[in-house]
Amino acid sequence: MQFVDLPGQQKRIREKIDANIKTVLDHGKYILGPEVDELEKKLGGFSGVKHAVACSSGTDALLLALMAYGVGPGDAIITTPFTFIATAEVISLLGATPVFIDVDPRTFNLEPKQIDAVVSALKNGSNDYPLPGICKTSSLTPKGLIAVDLFGLPADYDTVNRIANENGLFVIEDAAQSFGAEYGEKKACSLADIACTSFYPAKPLGGYGDGGMCFSDNDELAGAMRSLAVHGQGGNKYDNVRIGINGRLDTLQAAVLLAKFDIFPEEIGLRQQAADRYSEGIKKETGVVTPFVPEGSGSVWAQYSVLAKDENHRSDIQAGLKEKGIPTVIYYPGALHLQEAFKILGYKAGDFPVCEELTRRIFSLPMHPYLTADEQEEITAAINTYG
Numbered sequence: 291m292q293f294v295d296l297p298g299q300q301k302r303i304r305e306k307i308d309a310n311i312k313t314v315l316d317h318g319k320y321i322l323g324p325e326v327d328e329l330e331k332k333l334g335g336f337s338g339v340k341h342a343v344a345c346s347s348g349t350d351a352l353l354l355a356l357m358a359y360g361v362g363p364g365d366a367i368i369t370t371p372f373t374f375i376a377t378a379e380v381i382s383l384l385g386a387t388p389v390f391i392d393v394d395p396r397t398f399n400l401e402p403k404q405i406d407a408v409v410s411a412l413k414n415g416s417n418d419y420p421l422p423g424i425c426k427t428s429s430l431t432p433k434g435l436i437a438v439d440l441f442g443l444p445a446d447y448d449t450v451n452r453i454a455n456e457n458g459l460f461v462i463e464d465a466a467q468s469f470g471a472e473y474g475e476k477k478a479c480s481l482a483d484i485a486c487t488s489f490y491p492a493k494p495l496g497g498y499g500d501g502g503m504c505f506s507d508n509d510e511l512a513g514a515m516r517s518l519a520v521h522g523q524g525g526n527k528y529d530n531v532r533i534g535i536n537g538r539l540d541t542l543q544a545a546v547l548l549a550k551f552d553i554f555p556e557e558i559g560l561r562q563q564a565a566d567r568y569s570e571g572i573k574k575e576t577g578v579v580t581p582f583v584p585e586g587s588g589s590v591w592a593q594y595s596v597l598a599k600d601e602n603h604r605s606d607i608q609a610g611l612k613e614k615g616i617p618t619v620i621y622y623p624g625a626l627h628l629q630e631a632f633k634i635l636g637y638k639a640g641d642f643p644v645c646e647e648l649t650r651r652i653f654s655l656p657m658h659p660y661l662t663a664d665e666q667e668e669i670t671a672a673i674n675t676y677g
């Protein structure tokens with residue numbers, strides 16, 4: 291059994307992918323070819339956002355977004371410790387400081403009620419909230435916030451945006467896992483000042499290599515990101531108006547993504563069907579908690595992640611499933627504030643108890659559009675033996 295069945299998907303669209311790749315080889319515009327432009331238009335339209343800027347990865351999308359705001363040393367960027375390293379890595383890369391807040395135990399997304407508390411602690415230099423050690427000796431300016439749509443479920447943007455605005459913070463949506471998800475009448479990638487997604491192969495809309503996209507309704511920010519992704523170029527290639535990066539999306543990746551996007555809306559439905567089968571099939575008596583989706587939101591199920599009762603319960607279930615040839619993965623086994631890479635921030639165990647408990651209990655089941663009812667029956671039956 292596959293955790294993510296990319297070969298199954300390829301079988302459906304191989305001809306279209308081959309044809310799209312051939313077109314690129316024929317026209318030879320490998321950098322910023324017409325496919326990149328077409329992909330930006332299609333994905334921007336799909337998400338209901340004015341500007342879409344293709345780039346080299348989800349990580350670079352986040353980097354470009356922070357660079358567009360001029361983030362640098364002395365700035366505090368608030369985010370969640372329960373995410374992939376890239377979300378916080380880009381903050382440190384620019385010399386700014388990631389400042390973590392804890393997450394909601396049901397949605398696993400950042401808890402917006404904690405924004406006020408962390409901002410006032412930053413401003414008053416108080417000890418009321420766990421802060422990076424650097425705050426003891428120098429004061430950081432709370433500048434922005436990165437919310438993550440973990441496992442494909444949008445964060446609580448109504449509340450996040452309101453509280454962030456009250457505190458003068460910009461908001462970036464890390465939609466690396468949520469392209470195609472729903473939030474009320476809106477779609478993921480349209481929920482904050484800038485949104486960033488990823489086309490890493492295993493993401494809901496994945497290419498055959500690295501890729502990403504930034505989205506914004508703001509003309510100035512979009513223009514800055516487009517320039518930053520091409521060495522800070524101005525009017526032409528050799529007119530450089532800012533320090534940027536080489537962060538373009540390859541034309542070949544855009545060609546692959548266009549073929550995949552054709553069946554993407556249908557795949558969202560299939561993912562939802564697979565999620566429903568799991569949620570109905572896993573018995574409450576096992577103590578395994580299935581995912582919570584708030585009223586009005588729709589996950590795109592980048593992962594189907596459940597909570598075991600505790601660490602031992604989790605290892606027992608994972609071992610049992612493995613014996614039956616069913617793969618599971620832990621996203622994420624370590625909270626970011628306790629990672630070696632962020633040791634310099636000086637956080638300690640216990641600072642973000644909800645997040646830390648999740649890292650001990652969470653694991654993800656196989657999830658992709660081509661899971662069969664039989665396969666899922668086998669998976670849920672295996673889980674249901676662990677009461």
Ligand SMILES: *Cc1c(COP(=O)(O)O)cnc(C)c1O
Nearest residue numbers: 347348349374376377466488490
């Ligand atoms: C995958 C991911 C990223 C980074 O995307 P890449 O394309 O791999 O660089 C950033 N944030 C989150 C939440 C992710 O899951």
